Amino acid sequence: MAPGDAGRAGVRPLAVAEAYAGLARVVLAGPARLGRTRLVAVDGPSGAGKSLFATRLAEAFAGLPGGDRPPVVRTDDLLDGWDDQLTFWSRLEEWVLGPVRSGRPGVYRRYSWVRRRFLDRPVPVPAGPVLIVEGVSAARARARPELTRSVFVTAPAELRLSRALDRDGAEILPELRRWHAGERAHFAADGTEAAADLVIDGAPQLPHDPTRYFVRRR
Helix, strand or coil, rough: CHHHHHHHHCCCCEEEEEEEECCCCCCHHHCCCCCCCCEEEEEEHHHHHHHHHHHHHHHHCCCCCCCCCCEEEEEEHHCCHHHHCCHHHHHHHHHHHHHHHHCEEEEEEEEECCCCEEEEEEEECCCCCCCCCCCCCCHHHHHHHHHHEEEEEECCCHHHHHHHHHHHHHHHHHHHHHHHHHHHHHHHHCCHHHHHHHEEHHHHCCCCCCCEEEEEEC
């Protein structure tokens, strides 16, 4: 059914393309709940397209009149290895959220998955108008009271697995399967997708310009 047919029939479409710039404006118009900062969480399973979504959303802020690109903190950079899948939160709170909540810049050190340790070089996180946190469990229940917007990105399981293996190599498959089991259990217990403000199709069939638009599931 074409979009025009759906409208004439009174049927709401299952998916719709929306502009990153429009979402950026919605965030800026929303309340700041992490101190003076508007916190956006981009959550979803591994390989769904969270990183790309967060990057393009950040770029959309920079494209607005007088806008600045907000920092994007990726939770994979805060994990102390594979076993820290969901237990990294105290590190995020201490290094980033706590300082920003108080109006102070945060700072963290990235974890090197090659060297298996946190690197010495500090990464600053300014306490600006917007902060984007991207990664599995970023929109967990504990964070929701301070979120201006929560986003859940999803895609078919086989495609997500293929993307992850293409990105990181087939040697991670045993750890990846364990990771997938852990995130499924977390999302089921947390109710993350149902609580999200936006559910995004990370493998959309709807024709659109992916650099400017994302596909939102109804």
